[in-house]
């Protein structure tokens with residue numbers, strides 16, 4: 029249904045991602061340093077590991093690596109979330125997954141907006157981890173009402189951005205000129221504002237309830253709080269960060285270093301303490317304060333796990349954390365890493381075992397030999413692989429991990445919350461406010477896998 033009058037959604041997403049990266053580089057110079065480090069490490073990793081380059085090329089994802097990043101925002105209201113969904117839809121991004129962070133004492137729940145099809149992801153995989161404040165978890169009722177009033181008074185979108193979203197919906201796309209304008213206008217929503225919309229006393233009260241509440245409520249918009257490039261060797265980047273003047277978080281979140289990377293490993297550098305202007309007692313009077321919210325993060329992506337593989341991952345992570353909980357100050361970082369490594373020995377570490385154990389998703393393709401002698405549809409996939417006619421490459425995990433996300437939030441939030449109620453997941457409320465259901469990530473990986481098997485077995489011979 030592409031219409032040649034319109035700029036493609038993939039192009040808009042790529043342009044938006046690039047514009048956001050340029051803006052964040054200017055706002056947070058350490059992010060630029062991190063990008064350079066990641067580019068150096070990725071180039072060196074590919075040089076030293078031709079097999080990896082080959083596998084990435086076979087799944088069509090080699091070219092996207094250096095373009096790849098995710099960002100994160102935190103929204104205040106369901107209205108903002110619903111509008112954000114429409115904005116992202118113009119760029120071909122849909123909500124995938126529901127993440128309940130309340131289990132970690134963080135008063136938000138989240139989804140990730142991203143492209144859905146493999147082709148679109150390969151064109152540009154930009155994703156945005158998008159959180160919504162759980163106002164129902166604010167313990168103090170008066171504060172809750174105040175939060176509602178402050179949030180009700182703001183509009184985080186420009187008028188032009190709203191107009192262009194409506195136009196895109198009505199026409200089914202945007203002209204190239206409108207597309208350029210759209211990227212510029214939407215970027216405004218993600219911009220940092222150093223002037224708060226609250227006074228110092230209100231900021232303090234919000235902050236005391238939870239630092240995240242102060243971050244979400246005190247400003248004109250949901251400034252992008254980090255942007256994360258994808259690295260092919262997170263241990264190398266973690267090790268090299270201090271050499272470039274960046275102090276990393278104590279432990280890498282997610283699985284340990286492995287021969288076969290699974291899911292997602294992430295680390296970050298601490299949020300900056302930035303000067304902000306808080307409203308003073310008189311009109312147009314300002315008081316200087318400081319706010320800590322924006323940071324940098326890197327990630328290494330591995331294979332997407334099946335429900336069975338994910339369950340094994342969850343249980344091994346829980347087992348690790350029952351033995352040692354990583355301390356925020358890094359004092360037991362080494363012990364944590366050792367136990368993590370030890371416990372994860374129970375997770376098979378060869379592609380063959382992962383595949384045969386039904387733990388991960390793979391994309392199957394014919395080798396040259398397979399193309400020359402195409403298999404018949406009833407042939408057994410494993411025998412074809414053994415005969416060198418078909419190859420299996422891991423499908424990269426495109427989503428997030430709730431325990432890791434909680435760790436990233438917490439490393440930047442410091443002391444425990446005081447004004448937050450305990451609450452369970454609230455997916456139905458989230459989807460209701462979003463205005464649609466969130467997609468199931470497993471179904472997406474499963475479809476890519478089955479389609480690739482279908483192609484392997486049924487595609488006619490390819491003749492030169």
Ligand code: OOG
Pocket residue numbers: 099100101102157159253294325428429432433434436437
């Ligand atoms: C989002 C933290 C989660 C990730 O990569 O898991 C996240 C936030 O701090 O707003 O970005």
Ligand code: NI
Pocket residue numbers: 098099100157254256325436
């Ligand atoms: Ni992140």
